[in-house]
Amino acid sequence: MLLYVVSAVYVAYLSVKGGLGTATWNALFWIILLFAAFNALSRSFQREDQGRQLYLYTLVDPRSVVLARSLYNALTMVLLSLLSLVFYTLFLGGEVLAEADLPQFLLAVVLGGIGFAAALTLISAIAARAGNGLGLMAILGFPIVLPMLLAVLRASKLALDGVAWSVTGTYFLGLVLLDVITVTLAWLLFPYLWRD
Template sequence: MRSILVEKFARQSLRSLRFNLFSAPSAVKLFFAFFAVRTMRSTEIAHLLKLEWQLDRRQKHAWGSMALYVVSTVYVCYQGVRHLSETPIWNALFWIILLFAAFNALGRSFQRENSGRQLYLYTLASPRSVVLARTIYNAITMAVLSLLSLAAYALFIGSAPLEGAQMGTFILVVMAGGVGFALVLTLISALAARAGNGIGLMAILGFPIVLPMLLSVMKASKLALDGMGWDVTGKYVIWLLLIDVITVVLAWLLFPYLWRD
């Protein structure tokens, strides 16, 4: 009950602030205005996330196509190499598969909007909420997809390199890598969609930017497979988190310019 009252007051103070920003900017009002903006943004983001989820649930083929892409790629590799037991090659092949799965999955992130619906979204929501919601949704998607890829990959190509591995660290690195790809490629996917050139342009724009991340994540997962603990792989994961934070901040800053036409 109290929180509803606070929010109500915050909304009121925001409304009054809009009209009286120059006449009566008191510290209390500003404080509640910030509070209001924050709550509105997070509810907006939650709504957008829900929208994404409902869209994906309605078009079931989206998830199916991602899963099918991973499984068929793994199967093609299986036909080529049967079982791999050398850790470096096993590791490299896994990351290549996951990288292309990420490009494939995130490429459609901004493609499915036609311009009419985009205009509608534009009038409803703040662009920063849109990009944050898409980023969060893509990150969750990629976390799931990376685990799915790992399962399919271990099933077909063989799980020999996993036997001596630090499994906890390895799975953490795999998920961190997948989430990192999602964060970097969300803005790139929006750019490619705006340039009207689809997934081909996205690969060209995204590859050099993802490459640094790919190098460090490959190294970290190789170390985890070799049985190295967190004390060795930790610095790579922290570096990955640093890139993630910078990427999200940049996307947050730049997306409004991309969104308006």
């Protein structure tokens, strides 16, 4: 996964010679992250065969499984986002970050990562159950993640512009709300996926 991010960043570095505006810098970063998320999370349910999963669900409550999965995926995503941020600034320059509100930007990255992870965990479970692999995952996941992507793009753009907390507060509140609702929905709906 890290390899994917590094190569994506490197491709971006090769194709974008010269400086990037704040808006483009931000957009490119999130696009790389989005595809990384799809790549990383589509595997989360596909790697195991049905038998092993059924066995797992007789042992423990499916709700704890989805919570654990979401948590694990969220951690992976957060780690991945932070690492890709490091690589991204290394390759594409961090001048943009100079006047940014760094804690705010990091918060946006973390919240965005959690949101992507929570939404895509359930979607990848649905895609895996439908027995159709990556193609379905992209079709189902993209429209769900798009609103989240737009919200997070806006929040991180404001953070990069160094806007005060009093202004961005509601944006982050919205992001947290989105994350909480996504996780709750996944937690509520997941058990129905495994009822045959």
